[in-house]
Amino acid sequence: MKTETETETETETETDLPRHFPRETLHLRSDETGARFWSVSLNSTQLTYFEVGPNCRFEGHSHPSEQITLVLEGELFFETVSGITPVGTGEVMAIPANVHHAVYTKTLAAKAVDAWSPVNKKYLNKR
Numbered sequence: 001m002k003t004e005t006e007t008e009t010e011t012e013t014e015t016d017l018p019r020h021f022p023r024e025t026l027h028l029r030s031d032e033t034g035a036r037f038w039s040v041s042l043n044s045t046q047l048t049y050f051e052v053g054p055n056c057r058f059e060g061h062s063h064p065s066e067q068i069t070l071v072l073e074g075e076l077f078f079e080t081v082s083g084i085t086p087v088g089t090g091e092v093m094a095i096p097a098n099v100h101h102a103v104y105t106k107t108l109a110a111k112a113v114d115a116w117s118p119v120n121k122k123y124l125n126k127r
Contacts, residue, residue, distance in 0.1 A: 019040075021040050026038040026040075026049070028051065033052075033056050033057060033058055034053060034056055035050055035051065035052040035053065035056055035058070036050070036051045037049060037050045037051070037123060039123040039124065041116075041119045041124060042119075043119075044117055044118050044119065045115065045116065045117045045118075045119070046065075046114075046115070046116040046117070046119045046120060046123065046124075047113060047114070047115055047116075048113065048114045048116065048120070048123045049111075049112075049113050050110075050111065050112050050113070050114065051109070051110075051111050052074075052076070052105050052109060052110045052111070052112065053105065053109050054105055054106070054107050054108060054109050055104075055105060055106065055107070056104060056105050057102065057103070057104040057105075058102060058103040058104065059102055060079070060100055060101065060102040061100070061101070061102070062098050062099055062100045062101070063097070063098070063120055063122070064097050064098060064118065065097060065116040065117060065118055065119065065120040066094070066095065066096055066097050066116065066117050067094070067095040067114055067115070067116055067120070068092060068093070068094045068095075068114065068115040069087065069092065069093045069094075069095075069103075069112050069113070069114050070090075070091075070092050070112060070113050070115075071087050071088060071089055071090065071091055071092075071110060071111075071112045072089065072110075072111040072112055072113065073089055073109075073110060073111040074088075074089065074105065074108040074109050074110030074111060075087065075088045075089070075105065075106070075108050075110060076093070076103055076104070076105060076110050076112060077103065077104050077105070077106065078093050078095070078101055078102075078103055079101060079102040079103070079104070080095075080099065080100070080101045081099075081100070
């Protein structure tokens with residue numbers, strides 16, 4: 001007879017287990033803006049790494065996911081109903097779900113990571 005733990009282990013799916021993503025598996029892909037990204041996700045959270053070139057723009061949009069952006073290098077500009085907010089290296093911008101915003105760079109390229117909840121399906125890895 002199987003113990004409860006053994007039964008749970010056998011029925012776990014890949015999303016129930018910890019996953020490691022070695023650097024060589026994180027392939028940059030281009031989106032419609034020309035920015036490049038990779039993304040990893042679990043059931044309800046997601047992390048996306050972006051490399052955004054100079055003079056690149058993510059036009060005004062909203063999404064059902066909360067978005068928290070950490071700028072690793074360079075500067076991003078967030079355009080919201082509150083105005084334009086420059087976000088530099090080491091700074092964070094938090095966008096609630098369904099809030100209209102645009103994001104762009106000026107002359108400096110930027111590298112950033114976005115945390116999403118729930119998962120932003122636009123950036124899911126297509127295998």
